[in-house]
Every structure is written in C-alpha cells, then in structure tokens.
Amino acid sequence: MSMNPIGNLNKIFESRIRLGVMSVLMVNEEINFNDLKQMLEVTDGNLASHLNTLEENGYIKVHKGFIGRKTNTTYAITPVGEKAFKGHLAALEHMIRFTK
Amino acid sequence: MYCKVLFIMTDHEHLKTLTDIRNIMDRSSRFRALSGLSGVSAGIIGLVGAYIAHSWIGDYYDRWNMRGGYDDYDFAGLRGNLIVLGFVVMAAAFLSGFLFTYRKAKQNNLPVWDHTAKKVLVNCAIPFLTGGVFILALIYNNVTQIIAPCCLIFYGLALVNGSKYTLQDVRYLGITEIALGLINMFFLRKGIIFWAIGFGFCHIIYGALMWWKYERKGSLQT
Numbered sequence: 001m002s003m004n005p006i007g008n009l010n011k012i013f014e015s016r017i018r019l020g021v022m023s024v025l026m027v028n029e030e031i032n033f034n035d036l037k038q039m040l041e042v043t044d045g046n047l048a049s050h051l052n053t054l055e056e057n058g059y060i061k062v063h064k065g066f067i068g069r070k071t072n073t074t075y076a077i078t079p080v081g082e083k084a085f086k087g088h089l090a091a092l093e094h095m096i097r098f099t100k
Numbered sequence: 101m102y103c104k105v106l107f108i109m110t111d112h113e114h115l116k117t118l119t120d121i122r123n124i125m126d127r128s129s130r131f132r133a134l135s136g137l138s139g140v141s142a143g144i145i146g147l148v149g150a151y152i153a154h155s156w157i158g159d160y161y162d163r164w165n166m167r168g169g170y171d172d173y174d175f176a177g178l179r180g181n182l183i184v185l186g187f188v189v190m191a192a193a194f195l196s197g198f199l200f201t202y203r204k205a206k207q208n209n210l211p212v213w214d215h216t217a218k219k220v221l222v223n224c225a226i227p228f229l230t231g232g233v234f235i236l237a238l239i240y241n242n243v244t245q246i247i248a249p250c251c252l253i254f255y256g257l258a259l260v261n262g263s264k265y266t267l268q269d270v271r272y273l274g275i276t277e278i279a280l281g282l283i284n285m286f287f288l289r290k291g292i293i294f295w296a297i298g299f300g301f302c303h304i305i306y307g308a309l310m311w312w313k314y315e316r317k318g319s320l321q322t
Contacts (some may be wrong), residue, residue, distance in 0.1 A: 095111070
C-alpha cells in the first residue's frame, strides 16, 4: 500500500457527476437516462460524456431498450464498478479518519 | 509536513463528498416529496367519514328499536350506503393526499412522478389490492364483521411495504395500523372506533409529526 492515501482515491471519481452516477446506481438496480438527468441536474451532453467514460472503464453497463417506439436506455452498475466505488469510499473514509 | 497540511485542507471536502454521496443515494432511492399535510388531510377526511358512518349506524339501530326487530331491507340499505361511503372517503383522502404532496414537490423542486414514486405505488399496491379483493370477497360472502380490521391490517401492510421507497416514518404508521387491526380482531363490535383511530387520528398525528420534521420552516431537512 502506498504511503500516500490519496493514491487510493480513484481518478475516475474525481468528477462529481461520475460520482453521482455511481451513487445512484449503487442503490437502484437500473435507471434510465432521463431519471438520472433529473436527479443529478445536468445537461444531456454533459451526462452522456460522463456515462461514456464510466462505460469505457467497465464500471457501468448500458442497455438500449424500447418503450413503444421511443428508445429507453437504462444503466446498471457492474461488479467491477461496485468494487471500484466501494474502494473509493473506503479511501475517503480512511483519509478523514487518518487526519483526525 | 506538506502532506499533513494537504490532508487537513481536503478533509472538509472529503466529508462533504461523503455527505453528497449519501444524499444522492437517499434521494435516488426514496420518494421524498410525500408531504405530512397529505396525512393530516387524509386523517381529517377519515374522521368525517367515520362520524357519518357512526351516525348512520346509530340511526339504523334507532329504527331497529322502533321496529322491535331486524329488517333485511333496512340492513341491505345500510350496508350499501357504508360501502359507497367507504369508497368516497378513500377517493377523497387519496385526492387530498396527492394535492398536498404535489404542492410540496413543486415548492421544493422535487419530482412528483419519477422511478421512486413508481416504486412506492407498485409496492403499496400489492398488499393494498390484495386487501381490496379480499374485502370484496368478505362482502360477497356476507362476512361483514371483520371488514374494519381487515381494512386496517392490509392498509398497514401496504404502508410497510411501500415505506422502503419513501420516508421512514411511513413504516411506523404502517406498523401502528397493523397493530390496531389485530387488536380490533378481538373487539369486532368496536370496528368504527378502530377505524376512526387508524384512518383518522393516526394519519393526523403521523402527518403532523412528518410535517414538523421535514417541512416546517427551520426543520432539519428541507
């Protein structure tokens, strides 16, 4: 383990929006784009690019479905993503305790 | 030394990040627009309903005494009136409940209809509709004595089940309703009193508590 606890913090979760997405997905089996947008109060483009990053890292999986004719894209957390997120939280907690 | 300073500087930020994460988890998995005033208004409507039912039942027994005996036709009339009253009271309570929750959602910029609202509705609906059909079967089979406690028990179960996706206080209201229903099973002739307590007073008390906790100006969470 590195001496510097900051090393355990996950770079990908430095963005508040990506952290927010992961927080939402931790407690919801799956969620669609609009609900996510509403909860995190972000614009379409902004959210989409952050979701891409998370998907590229294998932290979330995307499911493109349909409700009638309208596309309904849903997102869910992957085991890898869950592990990474928990690790990040543990690092944050550790740092807070460490400095007290 | 440099590291230490850096940690202290970011300590507050990390705490804030953790709080944010908790908030988002909570907000995204629970329906928070539910207003305490919805409970209060539903309770008042429930009490009015119980009062009307009580006076109808009183009139029925007055007629019974005057006649000096049971009358099929009169009983059928009372039964029909009470069933209609039950549905009207339920509809009015739901409508008023919805209006106050809608108002709270608009005031606090919370979504009224999102996936958490759907979860609450679906999870409440399972015991609720089961109870509804069960009670219709009781009416159909003329087992009217246990209708009041069954209403309370199934409604309580619906609240407990739905409470996983909304404010925790709803869970305790649900447990109270179940307990009242079960006690009522041992005092079947007092159904109307348990009804008034369960659907009237309990809603008003819990609603007022929830309003005090979450919605009052200066309350901890808004």
